[in-house]
Amino acid sequence: MRPVEPASEPTDVVLERARRMGPLPYSARGRNAGPELPTGAALVDWLVGAVDDWWAELGCPDPFTLVEIGAGDGTRAAAGLARGPQCLSALRYVLVEEDRGGRQHHSLHLPIESPILVLGPVGPADRDDDEDEDEASRSVVGIGPLITSLREPPVVSGPAVVVAMGWASRLPSDRFEWRDRRWWEIRVAADVDADGGVDAAGGLLELAVPLDEQRSAVVEALVGPSARQDGSRYAQMRPAADWLARTLRIAECGQLAVIDRWTEVTSPVAEGTPPPLALDQLASVRKPLEARPVELFSGLSIVSWHLG
Numbered sequence: 001m002r003p004v005e006p007a008s009e010p011t012d013v014v015l016e017r018a019r020r021m022g023p024l025p026y027s028a029r030g031r032n033a034g035p036e037l038p039t040g041a042a043l044v045d046w047l048v049g050a051v052d053d054w055w056a057e058l059g060c061p062d063p064f065t066l067v068e069i070g071a072g073d074g075t076r077a078a079a080g081l082a083r084g085p086q087c088l089s090a091l092r093y094v095l096v097e098e099d100r101g102g103r104q105h106h107s108l109h110l111p112i113e114s115p116i117l118v119l120g121p122v123g124p125a126d127r128d129d130d131e132d133e134d135e136a137s138r139s140v141v142g143i144g145p146l147i148t149s150l151r152e153p154p155v156v157s158g159p160a161v162v163v164a165m166g167w168a169s170r171l172p173s174d175r176f177e178w179r180d181r182r183w184w185e186i187r188v189a190a191d192v193d194a195d196g197g198v199d200a201a202g203g204l205l206e207l208a209v210p211l212d213e214q215r216s217a218v219v220e221a222l223v224g225p226s227a228r229q230d231g232s233r234y235a236q237m238r239p240a241a242d243w244l245a246r247t248l249r250i251a252e253c254g255q256l257a258v259i260d261r262w263t264e265v266t267s268p269v270a271e272g273t274p275p276p277l278a279l280d281q282l283a284s285v286r287k288p289l290e291a292r293p294v295e296l297f298s299g300l301s302i303v304s305w306h307l308g
Contacts, residue, residue, distance in 0.1 A: 015190050015204060023187035023207045027172035027239065032274035034070070034166045035261050038297050043165075044079045046296065051080075051161060054255055055087040058159045062090035062141040065119075065160040067153055067250060070167030071095035073105035074149070081110070081145060091144040092118050096153050106149040118148040119156055153250055160251035160307060165259045166300070169277050171243060173235040175269070176219045177208060178228045183216040184208040186233065222281070223266055232268040235275040237282070244285045244305070254307040255289075262293035262301040279303060 018024050037043055055064050064087055071077060077095055081088070095110075097103050106112050139158075153162070175186035189207040211219065223234050247256055261276035269275045279293060286305055293301035 011203060014188065018188060018190035018204065023189040023209065026175040026186050026188060028188060029172065029204075031170045031172055034170045035299060037166050037300070041079075042297065044076060044083065047076070047163070048080050048083045048085045050257070051163075052086045054161045054257075055090070058161075058254060060087070060090070061159045063092050063139050063144065063146075063158060064090040065092040065094065065156045065158065065251065065254075067094045067096060067156070067160060067162040069096045069153060069162065069164040069247075070170075071097045071102070071106070071149075073097075073102050074109040076165075077147070078109040081147075087144075089142045089144045091146070092156075093145055093147045094118065094154060094156070095147070095149045096151070097149070098151055100151075103149050103151065110147050112149050113146050115148045115150060115154065118146040119154055153247060155249070156251050158251070158253075160254040162247060162250055162254070162256045162307065163259070164247075164257070167260070168240050168243060168258050169260045169274060171237070171239040173237045173239065173275060175233050175235060176211070176222075177231065177233045178223075179208070179230050183211045183219050185211055185215075228268070233271075234266055235269050235278070237275075237278060240277060241282055241285050244282050248286060248305055248307055251307045256305045256307055257302055258304070259296060259300055259302050261299060262303060264292050277303075 014024070014028055014030070017028065051066055055061070058064070068077060074095055074097075077093060081093070085091070094115075095103075095106055097106070177184045177186055185208070187207045187209055188204050191203060191205050219234070219236070222236060244256075250256075258277070261274075263276045263278055265280045266278040279288070282288070282303075289304040289306065290302075293303050295301045
C-alpha cells in the first residue's frame, strides 16, 4: 500500500468513513483538481462568439437560455456580457456554481435576479377574463439579459445551451490496475493502529483488491484489447457519465458543450495527475456531435451533444 493522492474531500472525513466502513472505492477521495483555464480575453472571446453561433443555429430564439456550469465567481460571465453578444436582448443567463463562496461573489459582478423571474414566464401581471391563459403567461421578448445564480443546473423550457468549462473532469472516478495478469480494484483504506484507531500520521492508504471474473469482464470491456503493462491504472468515470445523462435532459432542445481535458479512448492514468475525460466512456451515454475532441486551447478540447 502507498499514500493516496490528495483530493477535494476533507481527508479526516474520508479517514473516518474508511475506519468505520472498511476500504472505500477510489472515488470516495472526492473531486479532482480542475484544469487551468486560459487567462485574459482568449476564453471570453471564444465563448461570446460560440454562444452567438449556437443562438443563430437555433433560429435566434427569444428567450434564449445559457447555462454555465462551473461559473466560478462570475467574472467570466461579466466579461462576456460586457462584450455585447448579439443574443444579449434575448439572453437568460444561469450561473451554476456549487461553491457557496463563489455564488456569493456573483452579485458583486452581475445584477442577479430571482430564478423565478429568469426561468419562469415573464408576462403581464393582469389579464382579461377572456384572455387565453397560455397567451397571458408567454415570456416577454427583448428584455435580456436576465441573470440568475444557482447551486445546481435547472430544467429550462425552450431552447438552451449548456456550457461546462473545466468542470466535468473534476468529478471523482474509480481506479483499476492490471497486474500479475489480472485486474485489481484500487481502494482507499484508513491506516489504523493496533487498537483499531486511525493513525493520524499514516492517513489514507491504497489497497489493491482482486476482482472476480464478472467485474474483471466489465473493466476489460472498458479498457479494450490494447496491450497493457503491469501497474497500468485506468479510471472508470461513472460519475461523469451519470452527470452527462442528467445534463442532457436540462432542455428540450439545444446543445451541451464540454470544454475540458479529453482523450479519445480510455488510457492509462499518469501517476500524480487527474485523468482526462474519456470520450469512449461518455459516448456510451449518447453519441456526441464530434467524432473526436476538437482542440480549442492548449490542453483543452471541446465535445458537444444535442440536448433533449
